[in-house]
Amino acid sequence: MENLAGNFFLVGLMGAGKTTVGRALARRSGKTFYDSDHEIERRTGVKVATIFDIEGETRFRDRESAVIADLVRLNDIVLATGGGAVLRPQNREALRAHGTVIYLRANIEDLLARTQHDKNRPLLQTANPRAKLESLFAERDPLYREIADIVVDTTQQNVNLLVSRLEQQLQKRQRRTESLS
Numbered sequence: 320m321e322n323l324a325g326n327f328f329l330v331g332l333m334g335a336g337k338t339t340v341g342r343a344l345a346r347r348s349g350k351t352f353y354d355s356d357h358e359i360e361r362r363t364g365v366k367v368a369t370i371f372d373i374e375g376e377t378r379f380r381d382r383e384s385a386v387i388a389d390l391v392r393l394n395d396i397v398l399a400t401g402g403g404a405v406l407r408p409q410n411r412e413a414l415r416a417h418g419t420v421i422y423l424r425a426n427i428e429d430l431l432a433r434t435q436h437d438k439n440r441p442l443l444q445t446a447n448p449r450a451k452l453e454s455l456f457a458e459r460d461p462l463y464r465e466i467a468d469i470v471v472d473t474t475q476q477n478v479n480l481l482v483s484r485l486e487q488q489l490q491k492r493q494r495r496t497e498s499l500s
């Protein structure tokens with residue numbers, strides 16, 4: 320297996336599989352895995368939902384931006400970001416400048432099914448999580464696309480197959496870049 324060079328950053332809505340696919344991609348490519356939510360939880364000692372409760376979303380976004388600014392400076396990492404990481408222009412710039420950005424997509428049905436039992440996503444603790452996901456999609460899809468080098472549809476895709484295919488795609492991309500330089 321040829322080595323994949325550089326950093327890989329996963330973006331997309333809640334339930335797209337950023338954490339799951341990111342961890343698997345890191346394992347397969349021998350890179351170090353980070354997740355911006357886990358890093359925030361490590362630094363604060365509390366869960367994401369607790370930060371939203373006590374400090375509110377804006378302060379969570381401040382913490383998220385600080386974590387992203389630190390992590391993008393590392394080498395040979397896979398970073399799963401939180402779904403809202405693309406909201407701030409400084410985060411989009413940091414991600415675009417320091418690695419290959421992979422946008423994981425899925426339809427709303429799959430996103431709903433994958434997030435419905437998890438209480439650690441405060442934005443979905445609402446009477447109508449489907450409507451919330453739809454409005455987040457409308458707001459964020461252009462932002463994910465703005466910085467994406469690769470867009471991957473994860474709807475009804477088995478995680479292992481998805482990661483193998485993604486790895487092949489990244490290798491192809493790398494070969495193309497190498498042949499141009």
Ligand SMILES: Nc1ncnc2c1ncn2[C@@H]1O[C@H](COP(=O)(O)OP(=O)(O)O)[C@@H](O)[C@H]1O
Pocket residue numbers: 331332333334335336337338339340399433434473475476477478481
């Ligand atoms: N391609 C997939 N097919 C089926 N289930 C998936 C897929 N990707 C992720 N999941 C499941 O969906 C849930 C949310 O995934 P997660 O990686 O936490 O998403 P994100 O970090 O993008 O919010 C997890 O239970 C995970 O096992």
Ligand SMILES: O=C(O)C1=C[C@@H](OP(=O)(O)O)[C@@H](O)[C@H](O)C1
Pocket residue numbers: 331332333334337338356367400401402403404439440441442
């Ligand atoms: O979409 C969002 O704004 C959020 C997504 C979550 O991460 P995942 O996308 O990994 O679920 C987490 O950062 C927080 O609950 C806010």
Ligand SMILES: [Mg+2]
Pocket residue numbers: 337338339354356399400401
């Ligand atoms: Mg996640």
